[in-house]
Amino acid sequence: MSSLTLPCKLWDDKQWIRSEAISAERVLSPSIRLEHSNELIGFSESMLILNDEAVVERIRKREIKAGVLKLHGISFATAHMRLLRKYIVVVFQTETPLMYRSKGSSVWLAQDNKPQRVAYERVPLGEKNREVNRVQKLAVRSLYALGLDYGIVKVGTLPGRKFVVVDVIPNPRLNTEMENVLIHAIYQYTQQLGETAVKPESITLGADPEFIMQHANGQLALASQYFPRFGRVGCDEIWHGQNRANKPLVEIRPQPTPEPRKLVVRIYQGLITAAKKVKTANVVWLAGGLPRAGYPLGGHIHFSGILLNFKLLRALDNYLALPLVLAEDPNGAKRRPKYGYLGDFRHQFHGGFEYRTLPSWLISPTVTKGVIAAAQLIASRYPYLQLEPLKRLSVQRAYYYGNKTDIQPLVETLWEDLRGLSEYAGYAEFLDPFYKYLLSGKTWDEQRDIRQVWKVPPYQHTPKTSR
Structure with a gap:
């Protein structure tokens, strides 16, 4: 799916944003560019871009993605790494509005050529423990390090209370819950743009x-x-x-x-x-x-x-x-x-x-x-x-x-x-x-x-x- 341009006159229409930002296959646009409005005259181009196209293109290769994360001090999963649990985290900038966690406690392979099918459960928003907090922080940190604004971050837990990034996806395939939280986050960003510059x-x-x-x-x-x-x-x-x-x-x-x-x-x-x-x-x-x-x-x-x-x-x-x-x-x-x-x-x-x-x-x-x-x-x-x-x-x-x-x-x-x-x-x-x-x-x-x-x-x- 190619990048998307959102005209400012339609920022108030959340349903229109959904129809444009998500494909028929339920894949989120990898990059979104917002048109200037009179209210935002003088704003930098970066303020009006979510997931810069050049950044998205740069991290398409897994080895580049791993190298960038390593530079920032973040561990990236290697082939056949054994994980205890896996989290799927929806991230929009500094927030993690939705998380899923693999069910059960069986050990499985992160990069197996024939990975077993894993069932997930939603992590309640109110659940706050050390593991969940660390997964959320790592997901946000990873997205930021790669230069993205939104996406899905997959995080694995290892023995010894260690954590590793399995993947970061700027254009993920979404379920209905993911669609709802990400479209709302994009909508909210457009509505708050005029409030970002203050005295x-x-x-x-x-x-x-x-x-x-x-x-x-x-x-x-x-x-x-x-x-x-x-x-x-x-x-x-x-x-x-x-x-x-x-x-x-x-x-x-x-x-x-x-x-x-x-x-x-x-x-x-x-x-x-x-x-x-x-x-x-x-x-x-x-x-x-x-x-x-x-x-x-x-x-x-x-x-x-x-x-x-x-x-x-x-x-x-x-x-x-x-x-x-x-x-x-x-x-x-x-x-x-x-x-x-x-x-x-x-x-x-x-x-x-x-x-x-x-x-x-x-x-x-x-x-x-x-x-x-x-x-x-x-x-x-x-x-x-x-x-x-x-x-x-x-x-x-x-x-x-x-x-x-x-x-x-x-x-x-x-x-x-x-x-x-x-x-x-x-x-x-x-x-x-x-x-x-x-x-x-x-x-x-x-x-x-x-x-x-x-x-x-x-x-x-x-x-x-x-x-």
Whole structure:
């Protein structure tokens, strides 16, 4: 079935969308292009395409599909791999509205030349357990990694609580339930397009950047010795060693606000509060991506007041995560792809979401201010941003491997596009120094006590270094 063009005058007709998007054989169109409307003048082409045709064509070969997923840290099923169970997951961008699970507990072969017929049962939407949650997350992550917006993802479970992607299908054959949820999702996307661009001040930002502490002799200083599990300054949930009470990572959790400047001030206040708990200069505070082996750090940003979709995540990846590679310590690339993979997000209880791809930008005030300002600007005006270099596999590789040489010219072009937004001027105080930092050729030093650059005593005075 070929790709489909949907005229804007018919977006309100769900039944017409169904008749056009699904063939007589009940196969979903592999790609959908939406016509511009007066309401969407200036929107990027990518906002009006669901499942880009070039991307669909690229992943037709199974070996290409497997290679892309591997780059993103996702395991793909090999021939004759033995599975305990198999899930069929309907995915539309960040949502999994329908899932099926194989019945019984017998082991079967994923890629057998003569596969046995398997019966499936629908997974109730309210069923939430660790396996179902992991399958849903893997399905969404796989679709995103391949550059798609919708499709069916088949996931297998292996012994040892491991999971593997069996296949990702952009033009699946559908049953009635699948038809209903996918047509509704396409319809809903068309209806919400006009709501995707918002005023920057309507987006509330939060964050929970991390840092780790170590003694002057190099030994780890446990965060749980100084901080509670919860609170404005607290411990991350991961533990050190066998005792789950030993928490190594500190999180700064400022109160959310629509004003980037206030968020930076609250982060600084959180660092001051932390310093009052750790009253020694003999413990250094380290941020960045991987300042200590085995302890990758994140700089998660929380958003509310905006609709979440793949287009927004891709804008954050292209205009924020990709440029930040220029400044990171080369060692930070080792954090990826297990952590820091493109499009990493988590739904939040308050209705917003958490963008989890970035390393800990607490490395300096300049980086912190730039990241927060860019995050709000990008999130609010992303439909008007025209560039998507990460669509190319070569750029994805450059990101995961930390290839700064290939990324720098892309950042210059991306920043020109950001500067083209009329709202940029309101953020220039934070964004211009950040951009200068990115293009300086220097990389941050993950072994330097961040209290020095934040001027939060006490800290040891050490010579400034750059790389």
